[in-house]
Amino acid sequence: MKNGKSILLVGVGGQGILLASEVISQAAMIQGFDVKKSEIHGMSQRGGVVSSHVRYGEHIYSPLIGKASADVLLSFEKVESYRWIEYLRPGGEVITNTTEIVPPAVYAMGKEYPHDAIDRMHKQGVNVLAVDAASVAKGVGNVRAMNVVLLGVLSRKLSFPDETWQEALRARVPKRHLEVNLNAFKEGQRLAAS
């Protein structure tokens, strides 16, 4: 698929993943691509695992990304990147937030939270970029803009011009939050460069 990409966004319900995948889709549309996006709502929103698939290219049939097929795995939570790692294509890239959200299963069922998830992926030879998007978002004035910080990081891996991203953000983010989010995006870009 010429210049097309498959991006898998994962994390925990309530982290702003759906908005992020909307913005990516919008940007791809502005660039003139065919776009498909898929996610599960419902039960999974109550603090469960959330995934959103975004695919763009000349012509897209399946809205879902198969195993070993994602070009980028963008994770909003530390261990979720590791949970979904087999969806990454060989040579693909993981961008993960370092925020940890420990599920109640750890206390209720005596499960263990793998704090060393990023090391484990490194050991597997996976290309991982880990960023503390929450701190950066706090820095620009709103922790909730963490999702857009991550988009800023992602933007460095895709080939859309900055104006396209800004237009996409303007189309999808409510006006009163726009400025914070445009800043969050820029900080994310800077994070990716550093």
Next chain:
Amino acid sequence: MSRLFLSGNEAIARGAWEAGVHVATAYPGTPSTEILEAVKQYKEIYCEWSVNEKVAVEVAQGASMAGARSLAAMKHVGVNVAMDPLSTFSYTGVHGGFVVVSADEPGMHSSQNEQDNRYLAKFMFIPLLEPSNSDEAKKMTILAFEISERFCTPVMLRTTTRVSHSKGLVEPGEREEREVKGFEHDWTKWVVIPANARKRRTVVLKRLKQLAQYSNECPLNYIEPGRGEDGRIGIITSSITYAYAKDVFPHASYLKLGFTNPLPFELIARFAKTVDQLLVLEELEPFMQEQLLAAGFKVLGKEVFPREGELLPDVLLNSLREAARKKVIKIASDHPILAEASRPIEPSEFDLPRPPTLCPGCPHRGPFYVLKKYKPITTGDIGCYTLGVLPPLSMMDSCICMGASIGNAMGASKALAGTDKTEPIVAVIGDSTFIHSGITGLVDVVYNRSNITVIIMDNAITAMTGGQQHPATGKTIRDERTTKLVLEDLCRSIGVRRVRVVDPYDLAAVDEAISEEIKADEPSVIITRRECALLRLHHGPKVVPYFVDQDRCIGCKKCLGIGCPAIVTVELDGSKTVKARIEETMCTGCSICAQVCPVSAISIEEEK
């Protein structure tokens, strides 16, 4: 107009609008809910959250009688509830076009079963349309109304979760304004006394023959010839499976079906002649395969592809590989689909379930915590509160379908009465679910003199499906004020004498109510009333979070027993005990943890 980026559900709403629909109804249910939520934006359409799916179909049916195009949307199990009016609707036929949307859920992401509603369309002798993406969803919705009026029949438009919830580009059109024709006064058609119904049954069977012919000509059913060796394999498929298959096996020959009841047997015969081997790709049951086998076609289907869960791209690929290796299907051994990805990344190794949980501040939490103290038989129902079954609350014994909690409790109480195995029995049901189908159960409880306790968890919204209004919220689908159903008055008028309303954030009050009511020798209702925490975050007062004073915390973990995602543990340096900590950003200030803490270590005063 430029193309729109719509989910399948939004595209169906758009299609309904363009088709000139005047009335749209639904009861929420994943994955169908967003259809009516999208219809809301079209001012030309009257829309409503109906009390349940049966009422939704009856309202849309009445609109059809009046000569308007109408649509009713529901999840797959919703069609069970609506089957009574729907199956006879097939006999009467329509006046204004009518489409029922059945959103099925292979994979059961948010559902209690995996039923395949294609069988219901066949069972009712009605046409079945199955889009595979958003653009098709819009076009098929429009065509569905044309078919409905041309053949005088209800039409079922069936999506699956992936069609409903995936987004794609849609070519928008204008609305075709249609005049409402006026009520059809034809008692021989609409009054199904046996003498009329017998005649209508003949009409239905004649219509079925016409539809079978139409299926062969319908533009939704078409052949896509393949290329090279692969093109000798013919794949018959519909719905989202088509999209997956085109990615996984692009050069095969396809018979893409959008109109699947009745099946286009002549077209299938033509297609069969062009290929060496026929494969049927369909999620869930062998709906098409069985019919093709019965018609004498040599096809492979469920021998190769699983009958359970979704036929995801990976599942499809692995099934094809497996079948090729076993030589069940003929694919050259050097075919690219047989090659594994070069050095795939190993799956992760860890076991950390992250099931959905009751949100921080959820008003359902307190009552379950108290129930755990008394451990009655607790028949449950469907909604967010079903999550009370998960540890650490673990307080639900059954959950079958909407409204079942009350009948189940009633039946258990009658079976156990007079034996040495009696236990207190509580039915737990949400406000929306109670109105959907719990009321009649409660009438039965009173009428037939049971003594169970019904807890109605009233969070002033239909929360599980994302927050829809219902009669007891006093607001319509468009947030207009309307007469509010008062649940306690309703229960009293049914004949329940012991009705009380308590605040679920007040554990002592909940405890008092439950301990007294489960002892009562007559039916009782406890309404636990507090707004859904998600609603409150949206428009309620500013949240004041709680803190754990870690000098006071003794590490007893009682607060962890309420299963709040905002409470985590920390190992402090120099202290051997694990102490509790509250995630400030997640806490909604409900105070339940503070109420269970035995040493008053949790308060709204900042620690230190």
